[in-house]
Amino acid sequence: xxxxxxxxxxxxxxxxxxxxxxxxxxxxxxxxxxxxxxxxxxxxxxxxxxxxxxxxxxxxxxxxxxxxxxxxxxxxxxxxxxxxxxxxxxxxxxxxxxxxxxxxxxxxxxxxxxxxxxxxxxxxxxxxxxxxxxxxxxxxxxxxxxxxxxxxxxxxxxxxxxxxxxxxxxxxxxxxxxxxxxxxxxxxxxxxxxxxxxxxxxxxxxxxxxxxxxxxxxxxx
Amino acid sequence: xxxxxxxxxxxxxxxxxxxxxxxxxxxxxxxxxxxxxxxxxxxxxxxxxxxxxxxxxxxxxxxxxxxxxxxxxxxxxxxxxxxxxxxxxxxxxxxxxxxxxxxxxxxxxxxxxxxxxxxxxxxxxxxxxxxxxxxxxxxxxxxxxxxxxxxxxxxxxxxxxxxxxxxxxxxxxxxxxxxxxxxxxxxxxxxxxxxxxxxxxxxxxxxxxxxxxxxxxxxxxxxxxx
Numbered sequence: 001x002x003x004x005x006x007x008x009x010x011x012x013x014x015x016x017x018x019x020x021x022x023x024x025x026x027x028x029x030x031x032x033x034x035x036x037x038x039x040x041x042x043x044x045x046x047x048x049x050x051x052x053x054x055x056x057x058x059x060x061x062x063x064x065x066x067x068x069x070x071x072x073x074x075x076x077x078x079x080x081x082x083x084x085x086x087x088x089x090x091x092x093x094x095x096x097x098x099x100x101x102x103x104x105x106x107x108x109x110x111x112x113x114x115x116x117x118x119x120x121x122x123x124x125x126x127x128x129x130x131x132x133x134x135x136x137x138x139x140x141x142x143x144x145x146x147x148x149x150x151x152x153x154x155x156x157x158x159x160x161x162x163x164x165x166x167x168x169x170x171x172x173x174x175x176x177x178x179x180x181x182x183x184x185x186x187x188x189x190x191x192x193x194x195x196x197x198x199x200x201x202x203x204x205x206x207x208x209x210x211x212x213x214x215x216x217x218x219x220x221x
Numbered sequence: 222x223x224x225x226x227x228x229x230x231x232x233x234x235x236x237x238x239x240x241x242x243x244x245x246x247x248x249x250x251x252x253x254x255x256x257x258x259x260x261x262x263x264x265x266x267x268x269x270x271x272x273x274x275x276x277x278x279x280x281x282x283x284x285x286x287x288x289x290x291x292x293x294x295x296x297x298x299x300x301x302x303x304x305x306x307x308x309x310x311x312x313x314x315x316x317x318x319x320x321x322x323x324x325x326x327x328x329x330x331x332x333x334x335x336x337x338x339x340x341x342x343x344x345x346x347x348x349x350x351x352x353x354x355x356x357x358x359x360x361x362x363x364x365x366x367x368x369x370x371x372x373x374x375x376x377x378x379x380x381x382x383x384x385x386x387x388x389x390x391x392x393x394x395x396x397x398x399x400x401x402x403x404x405x406x407x408x409x410x411x412x413x414x415x416x417x418x419x420x421x422x423x424x425x426x427x428x429x430x431x432x433x434x435x436x437x438x439x440x441x442x443x444x445x446x447x
Contacts, residue, residue: 122394133381143377146440
């Protein structure tokens with residue numbers, strides 16, 4: 001079985017599991033007292049956001065190792081991870097406003113957290129634009145690595161400064177000092193959803209990696 | 222360390238001498254800055270928005286564009302006659318090449334800002350007298366941040382298609398952060414707030430500068446090597 005086929009199966013499994021998570025979220029998880037059913041989007045929004053950040057961090061790490069090892073597999077992985085990260089950032093930026101309209105009364109606000117996600121999205125887009133503008137494959141890989149590393153450093157910086165600005169956005173409720181601030185049923189649903197998003201991430205990256213391999217084969221042949 | 226800085230200075234001097242002898246790029250950048258400031262004057266309704274509310278944004282958007290213009294030509298210069306190859310085979314270390322380019326860009330952007338700031342004060346009647354020194358400090362710190370990342374990216378984009386367009390696309394997300402810090406600091410300075418309210422932003426700017434100079438120094442060799 002080829003890598004692309006394996007990737008497709010992983011994604012299919014991920015989508016089925018996501019359906020399962022939503023059955024659990026809608027039927028077996030309590031409704032949030034203040035936000036009502038709008039809060040259900042949280043099980044898509046938060047895992048997508050975390051997976052986006054994970055994808056970007058992996059792009060940066062792959063970049064660091066690529067510059068030392070010059071292994072083309074690392075570059076293919078970075079490219080795939082960045083592209084999947086872009087899609088997940090797109091999910092965050094779509095589900096956020098859908099929740100924001102009923103809860104905040106506005107689709108978008110220039111809040112620090114929203115802005116930093118938008119930053120991330122722009123960074124990922126410019127990463128693809130840069131790769132598209134370089135014709136030489138070796139140079140493209142190196143430039144991608146350099147920009148990926150810079151992007152991770154910038155994201156770290158943004159995270160530090162996010163806490164300095166006043167925010168409307170709900171504060172972190174799972175990864176925070178002390179106990180998670182949500183009931184156990186919600187926490188389990190959220191964690192399941194995290195797992196499912198990781199499966200989806202792996203499946204998409206496998207497929208994108210396979211595309212990169214085919215493109216290389218086509219350009220060499 | 223001494224050798225590194227000596228070599229860097231050689232590179233910077235070469236660029237600056239070239240720049241001041243031809244003056245075309247420098248003059249164009251200065252005129253561009255004056256024009257952007259003028260455009261801002263017509264791009265607002267002076268009866269609706271007080272200048273002082275808009276002043277920090279005007280100053281920093283103008284300086285960001287001016288810096289980007291300057292950074293675009295940093296390595297463009299070296300493309301002619303394969304000058305970059307010449308620099309790379311010379312006994313210069315890659316690090317001093319980067320630092321030299323940063324120094325030259327700082328000189329270039331510094332001149333543009335030195336003309337832009339008085340024009341800004343004149344056009345928008347901003348009272349800077351009492352806060353001039355801290356304001357120059359903010360400008361210097363933010364400019365170092367702009368130039369440190371910009372020089373690295375400028376070395377990359379010269380070998381891409383649509384280089385002139387690629388640099389702003391890559392660079393703007395990185396400039397937005399120091400821009401935000403600088404706007405916050407400038408707004409507080411112009412509003413006559415105590416310096417203690419500004420020092421946090423200055424520290425952030427300084428941290429940004431240090432981190433990105435270090436990252437760029439490490440990464441620069443990978444952008445120019447064949």
